[in-house]
Each structure stands twice: as structure tokens, then as C-alpha cells.
Amino acid sequence: MTDWLSDTRDSYDTVAVSYADHTRDLLDGLPHLRAALRVFAEQVSGPVADVGCGPGQITALLHGMGVDASGIDLSPAMVALARSEHPGLRFEVGSMTEPLPGPLGGIIAWWSLIHVPDDLVPVVFGHFHDALQPDGLLQLGFHVGDRTNLKTQGYGGHPMRVHVHLRPPERVADWLRAAGFTVEAQWLLGTDGAILFARRG
Incomplete structure (x- = not known):
């Protein structure tokens, strides 16, 4: 496992x-994100993987x-928490x-x-493309910007060491197109977030 992954x-x-406690009711005050989930749920057909699911709240909402x-999820602790909080779902x-x-x-x-x-983003998008059935739907949410931050302290004041990459939506869309996706919509969330809808060609 490479250093950034570990x-x-x-x-x-x-x-x-602490992350689960912080995010548990977060969507209650974010109607545009809830709307993005509803659009995804209405358009998708077949099983869905919530990749980077954390404590499983989005997985449960979609269910x-x-x-x-x-x-x-990469984190065994997150997966254990998701299984505990949502015992009827698969993590x-x-x-x-x-x-x-x-x-x-x-x-x-x-x-x-x-x-x-x-x-590695093109590699990831290649894996997404390979896993999706024809016309399969992909929805991405990410921070908007053009820089990388090193996060050393996180939820609950606990130490962390993660790089957080902020990217322009059009750069992400170009990577998706290069991987064989059709970008169907881009939603900007204020000035610091975006949702992209893409479909496998």
C-alpha cells in the first residue's frame, strides 16, 4: 500500500x-445535495456501489x-461502523x-x-467504467478549486494526515470523457463544491 493510501x-x-457524529445529520440542511441523491436514485437501474462510503449514511439514504x-471504504473502522449502524446493508x-x-x-x-x-484519477475512472454496465450512471461530489491542502487535524480534534485535492469541475469532466463517460450535468454548490453526473458510453 502506497504512503498516501495508508x-x-x-x-x-x-x-x-467523530466523523460519523459530525456528518450524521449534515444533509438535513443541504437541500441541493438531497436533490442530487434523488435524481441519482430515479435515474439509476441496477445495483449501486457507494465508493468511499464512510459510516454508510449515503448508502442508507439511497437504500x-x-x-x-x-x-x-478504504477504512476498516469506517466499514465496521457502517455495518453496526446499518446492519441490513452490505459494506x-x-x-x-x-x-x-x-x-x-x-x-x-x-x-x-x-x-x-x-x-491516479484516470486509473480510478477506468475502474469505474469497467465496473459499470452499459449506460451505467456515475455521480461524483468533490471540492472545487485548484490546489492541494494537507489536513493534519480532523473531526473531534484527532490527528490526520491526508492530502485534500481541490479541482476545477471541467478538469474532472475532461478526465471522465477520456475514460469513456458522457458528462450529462454539472452542479456547482456555491463556490466550493460540485456534483457531476456522468454515464458510461
Whole structure:
């Protein structure tokens, strides 16, 4: 495991409980994100992988919308927490830098790609493309900007060591097109976030 992957795994193992507490009710005040989930749930057909699922809240919300959703996360502590809090759903330890099980009707990756270095993003998108069935739907959420920050302290004041990559939406869209996706929509969330909808060609 490369240094950035092990740092990311260990950091989220450390903050798993605090992160879950911080994000548990976060979507209550974010109507545009809830709307993005509803659009995804209405458009997707077939099983869905929530990649970088953390404590499983998005996986559970999609399940509540009638989606056959399961979660994958790099952090064993996050996966254990997700299984505990959502015992009826499936969660596995895994990395988006490795091939994903398929075929899938959809993949959702909210604010998990932000830790992947630029040179590996095309590899990740290749894995997403390979795992999706024809016309499979991909939804990405990420921070907008053009810089990388080193995060050394996280949720609950616990130490972390993760690089957070902020990217222009058009750069992410270009990577998606190069991987064989059609970008169907780009939503800007204020000035610091974006949601991209893409479909496998």
C-alpha cells in the first residue's frame, strides 16, 4: 500500500466515530445535495456501489429511496461502523484504486476522490467504467478549486494526515470523457463544491 493510501486509511480509522457524529445529520440542511441523491436514485437501474462510503449514511439514504446500494471504504473502522449502524446493508473494505466488482448500475463517490492524486484519477475512472454496465450512471461530489491542502487535524480534534485535492469541475469532466463517460450535468454548490453526473458510453 502506497504512503498516501495508508495515511488515508489510518487517518479515517482514527476519526471514524467523530466523523460519523459530525456528518450524521449534515444533509438535513443541504437541500441541493438531497436533490442530487434523488435524481441519482430515479435515474439509476441496477445495483449501486457507494465508493468511499464512510459510516454508510449515503448508502442508507439511497437504500431508503429504493436503490440496491452497498458501500465500499478504504477504512476498516469506517466499514465496521457502517455495518453496526446499518446492519441490513452490505459494506466491504476496498479501494477505488483497485478494480471494483460489477456489473453495476451505478457508482456514487461523494468527497472520496478528493484524496486521490491527480495521476491516479484516470486509473480510478477506468475502474469505474469497467465496473459499470452499459449506460451505467456515475455521480461524483468533490471540492472545487485548484490546489492541494494537507489536513493534519480532523473531526473531534484527532490527528490526520491526508492530502485534500481541490479541482476545477471541467478538469474532472475532461478526465471522465477520456475514460469513456458522457458528462450529462454539472452542479456547482456555491463556490466550493460540485456534483457531476456522468454515464458510461
